[in-house]
Amino acid sequence: RKEVEQDPGPFNVPEGATVAFNCTYSNSASQSFFWYRQDCRKEPKLLMSVYSSGNEDGRFTAQLNRASQYISLLIRDSKLSDSATYLCVVNAQAGTALIFGKGTTLSVSS
């Protein structure tokens, strides 16, 4: 079983749509969780950290369920500029490397 699994998509949605991405991780001892965004041929950039209580940043909402080892990202009112690959990332322990999922591709069209 892969350490971090995501539905690769692609998700093709119109502008204004709401889209949700899911992710599961295998290491129950994982401590930190993130969503990164990666544009084509670029390095990944941190979108937001994910906390057990759930957190929101503008149109983006992230949720973590430790019992189910499940992470989600909700994007509301999609913009064309949201088109990218969204990477679910887990850190087992502070100071160790980040573990990346394969990514979910989102394409927002007008």
Next chain:
Amino acid sequence: GAVVSQHPSRVICKSGTSVKIECRSLDFQATTMFWYRQFPKQSLMLMATSNEGSKATYEQGVEKDKFLINHASLTLSTLTVTSAHPEDSSFYICSARGDTGTGYEQYFGPGTRLTVT
């Protein structure tokens, strides 16, 4: 946020030659640097972890004699791909971790796209 640079951003080399990639933390001291590799439509895969002044720790399946990592200072780590072959063509990304003044976080370099012909 903190800045990590990589050089070169893109390199094309012939099979059998060696290529050196530099990763620098520009405004903080990186106690740990990580090297990742990403093939098309694949996730970033950790290759090795290097701590300043000590030998790198390689992930299973990564040949340490082929991918030489040096982390001689707190701001510079290098990855040398020795005797490169076409199957080594990939996107190589480093990330650096250290005290940036706002906490210990990891910051990614912009990546190096290697093409071996």
